[in-house]
Amino acid sequence: MDVTNLIPAPVAVDGPHPGTEWLDGTSGVHAEPGTESTARWLSGTLGPALGLPLAPVAQADDAAVRLRLDGSLAAEAYRISVTEGRGIELRGGSGAGVFWAAQTLRQLLGPAAFRSAPLTAGAPRWGVAHQVIDDAPRFGWRGTMLDVARHFLPKHDILRHLDLLAAHKLNVFHFHLTDDQGWRVEIERHPRLTEVGSWRPRSKWGHRASELWNETPHGGFYTQDDIREIVAYAAARHITVVPEIDIPGHSQAAIAAYPELGNSDVVDTGSLGVWDTWGINPNILAPTDHVLRFYEGVFTEILELFPSRFVHIGGDEAPKDQWKQSPTAQARIAELGLADEHELQSWFVRHFDSWLADRGRRLIGWDEILEGGLAPGAAVSSWRGYAGGIAAAKAGHDVVMCPEQQVYLDHRQHAGPDEPVPIGYVRTLEDVYRFEPVPPELDEDEARHVLGAQANLWTEVLENRSRVDYQLFPRLAAFAEVAWSALEAPAERDFAAFESRMTTHYARLDALGVDYRPPGGPLPRQQRPGVIGRPIEGAPPNV
Numbered sequence: 001m002d003v004t005n006l007i008p009a010p011v012a013v014d015g016p017h018p019g020t021e022w023l024d025g026t027s028g029v030h031a032e033p034g035t036e037s038t039a040r041w042l043s044g045t046l047g048p049a050l051g052l053p054l055a056p057v058a059q060a061d062d063a064a065v066r067l068r069l070d071g072s073l074a075a076e077a078y079r080i081s082v083t084e085g086r087g088i089e090l091r092g093g094s095g096a097g098v099f100w101a102a103q104t105l106r107q108l109l110g111p112a113a114f115r116s117a118p119l120t121a122g123a124p125r126w127g128v129a130h131q132v133i134d135d136a137p138r139f140g141w142r143g144t145m146l147d148v149a150r151h152f153l154p155k156h157d158i159l160r161h162l163d164l165l166a167a168h169k170l171n172v173f174h175f176h177l178t179d180d181q182g183w184r185v186e187i188e189r190h191p192r193l194t195e196v197g198s199w200r201p202r203s204k205w206g207h208r209a210s211e212l213w214n215e216t217p218h219g220g221f222y223t224q225d226d227i228r229e230i231v232a233y234a235a236a237r238h239i240t241v242v243p244e245i246d247i248p249g250h251s252q253a254a255i256a257a258y259p260e261l262g263n264s265d266v267v268d269t270g271s272l273g274v275w276d277t278w279g280i281n282p283n284i285l286a287p288t289d290h291v292l293r294f295y296e297g298v299f300t301e302i303l304e305l306f307p308s309r310f311v312h313i314g315g316d317e318a319p320k321d322q323w324k325q326s327p328t329a330q331a332r333i334a335e336l337g338l339a340d341e342h343e344l345q346s347w348f349v350r351h352f353d354s355w356l357a358d359r360g361r362r363l364i365g366w367d368e369i370l371e372g373g374l375a376p377g378a379a380v381s382s383w384r385g386y387a388g389g390i391a392a393a394k395a396g397h398d399v400v401m402c403p404e405q406q407v408y409l410d411h412r413q414h415a416g417p418d419e420p421v422p423i424g425y426v427r428t429l430e431d432v433y434r435f436e437p438v439p440p441e442l443d444e445d446e447a448r449h450v451l452g453a454q455a456n457l458w459t460e461v462l463e464n465r466s467r468v469d470y471q472l473f474p475r476l477a478a479f480a481e482v483a484w485s486a487l488e489a490p491a492e493r494d495f496a497a498f499e500s501r502m503t504t505h506y507a508r509l510d511a512l513g514v515d516y517r518p519p520g521g522p523l524p525r526q527q528r529p530g531v532i533g534r535p536i537e538g539a540p541p542n543v
Contacts, residue, residue, distance in 0.1 A: 005504035006107050006133075007477050008169060008484035015131025021082050023050065023109075023126045027064035028057030035067035035098045037236050038090070045163075046106055050126055051118030064088060065105075067098050076171075077136035080104060082128050096238035097136075100169050104133060111504065114167070114511035139437065141400055141452025142483035143172030143242075144476065146468070149179030149253070150278070151203075151459040152220035153468070159233050160465075164472075164514065166237040168480035173234055174312060174381075174454060176244045177222075180252035180275040180283070184221045185243070185305075189297050190258065194221040197253040200274040206421050206461060206531040208278040214463070219274075227305045235307075242364070243306045246314030247295060248285040248348050255283055261291055263322040263329065278460040280317045287323065287332045287344055292351060299355070309362055310379065313352055316366035318345060346372030353378050364400070367392070383408075383456065385543035386439045393442055393449040401437040402454040405540030407479060409471050410458045412535060413517055420470065420528040421461040425540040433478040433498055434490040455479045461533060466515040470526055473516035477505055 004013065031039035039056060042065065047054040057063045066089045073079065073093030078101035081089045090105065092098035106113045108128050118124050144165060146153075153161075165173060177184045183197035199219030205212035222230070234241045252275045255262035262269035263286045275281055285291050302311065320341035323329035333344050346369070353363040353375035364379040367388025374380070379398040382389030389399040404411075404424070409432075411424030437453035455476060462468050478498065487493050509516050517526070 016129035030063035111507035139452030244312035249318030342372035
């Protein structure tokens with residue numbers, strides 16, 4: 001199979017054959033109903049790069065590019081036909097399939113098609129060789145998680161991130177909006193969440209064991225109109241934005257804004273500020289009716305902003321020490337007839353599982369929500385390894401596989417001394433390419449509960465967009481192929497062929513202005529000498 005230089009690799013390519021179809025200033029686009037978003041993307045994004053208007057035309061026979069829905073194809077599947085006398089036809093099983101076909105067309109046009117303006121003056125002309133490409137994704141959930149709580153990224157950077165996801169046929173953006181170090185989404189009924197909770201006075205510089213501090217106050221948040229814009233921008237690219245509001249742990253920013261949310265019978269919550277360092281924080285939410293009502297109000301506004309079927313509630317790394325000491329928490333355990341604090345967290349999660357289900361949504365959380373009993377309708381983000389996902393799938397729950405040992409892209413890419421603020425295990429481009437989302441412990445029926453895979457990026461040591469780029473790329477290209485393409489077993493995958501295709505893909509990333517890690521190692525400006533991380537030696541455990 002000749003997959004030319006396409007990433008992710010398509011299912012089948014017939015060609016290229018002799019002959020070329022050309023796009024020039026007279027080339028128009030005919031969009032059948034249901035494909036309009038792709039037509040707008042072609043004229044608004046691809047057209048400026050090519051120096052062509054790619055204007056709409058009413059009659060299909062007059063168009064150089066035709067966009068059509070095809071009921072015989074699966075929803076995200078597509079077919080590109082480039083044939084003599086018929087121009088370029090993009091067919092999809094849905095609008096999403098047509099859009100993914102357009103992303104492949106962009107790659108066929110060459111790296112210059114990824115720029116914002118044409119490189120030459122005059123009357124540009126672009127050719128695509130005759131060929132037929134048939135393609136469809138392996139998984140329906142092909143995601144990334146981006147943490148904007150530890151280090152905030154402005155709205156423009158989020159929109160750019162969505163463009164990068166779309167270019168790699170990734171269709172889920174998990175938006176980690178709240179944590180101990182910052183609350184990043186406006187909640188109108190609770191304004192102090194952003195007035196107080198979105199700012200911290202300083203930040204730890206490097207790993208939490210570092211003695212260094214960045215004394216510049218850090219913060220920011222997205223207004224509700226910003227969120228509406230982000231969600232609409234993503235939807236136009238057939239990306240679902242899944243919001244995460246982390247409860248009951250990772251909540252010090254919220255407690256700093258509203259001290260009554262914390263365990264005030266154990267600690268002086270009024271003295272807490274937005275946390276300025278990293279790690280697992282002991283200050284978790286109190287299991288009170290007031291807290292439940294408060295977060296019901298938060299989630300009411302979140303549901304108005306995010307149409308995603310799934311809503312992420314975190315649920316991870318919630319130390320139970322304060323609950324063990326709290327008379328209020330112990331009274332709640334006794335009142336409900338629970339065995340311990342783990343069951344108390346399960347009660348907390350189940351409350352919001354039912355609350356979301358009553359409103360037509362589904363709860364998803366990190367795999368700690370398995371502890372103390374999993375809420376019946378909940379789905380699991382399996383992050384501590386495969387084990388949580390295996391247990392959830394065997395119990396009939398849906399799972400997104402994102403094991404930290406494999407696809408936490410904040411982990412370092414090389415063992416060399418020049419890697420900036422090295423965290424975790426070494427996860428090279430090849431390691432990510434050999435990641436397998438479906439573990440062999442699942443039989444065929446259980447494996448159907450694996451919705452897909454997700455690469456996660458935590459930003460404690462990623463202080464700006466360039467650092468985010470460096471950790472994501474090029475490895476996100478390998479992850480995208482794992483999530484989209486029907487690859488061989490991990491040991492049998494042809495990494496050399498993928499690496500060869502990456503030669504062209506690096507040129508695409510250059511055209512997009514992505515500050516990726518070069519194959520030969522970090523550039524001098526990408527290094528962070530003297531800023532300590534927390535590297536872990538050896539191969540990661542397969543757990």
